[in-house]
Amino acid sequence: MDNTLRLISQVRHAIQRYITEALVREGVEGIVPSHGDIMVHLFQHETQTMKELAKKINKDPSTVTTLVKKLIAMGYVERVADIQDKRANPIRLTEKGKALKPIFNHITESVFRQLYQDITEEELILFRKVLIKMYENLTCQQGGLERE
Incomplete structure (x- = not known):
């Protein structure tokens, strides 16, 4: 029996566990790997609408909304008023969120170094x-x- 799917799943879970443990070691609590795509995208593009984020990170809009609400509650992102389109719901990183960029970069480098070893x-x-x-x-x- 082919175990390819199981192996892919195990690698994914191992990466998520590695990232979660690294975040905790860095003193970042509450952030989980599913928040990572949003944070990384906002590090690169300061302000994004929920619709743009959902498309860029290939997640359902409802999933993005739930993840963003948690990031807002933790103080990492904030909503921005859009006078042109009140339905757009743009968000951006707060200063607290921006402060995570070097930590994310360090963890990303560490993950790849460990993952690609040998x-x-x-x-x-x-x-x-x-x-x-x-x-x-x-x-x-x-x-x-x-x-x-």
Whole structure:
């Protein structure tokens, strides 16, 4: 029996556990890996609407709303008034949120260093190609799972 899906899931969970433990070691509590995509995207693009965020990080708008509400409650992001479009709901990082950027960068580097240990560049290139192909097989073909 092929255990590929189980292995992919185990790697994903191990990465999430590694990140969560690293955040706690850095004194960052309350942030979990599912907040990471939002935070990283806001580090790169100061202000984003919920709709833009959902599209960029490939999550349902309702999921993004829930995650953002938690980040707001923790003081890492805030809503910004949009005079042009009151429905846009733009958000941005607070100073507290911006202060996490060097911590996130350090943890990201640490994750990749640990993850890629004893793996050659050629192996990584092949692995990425296979993952991309698997993703495309599920999302880009007729009957795929891709959301619009």
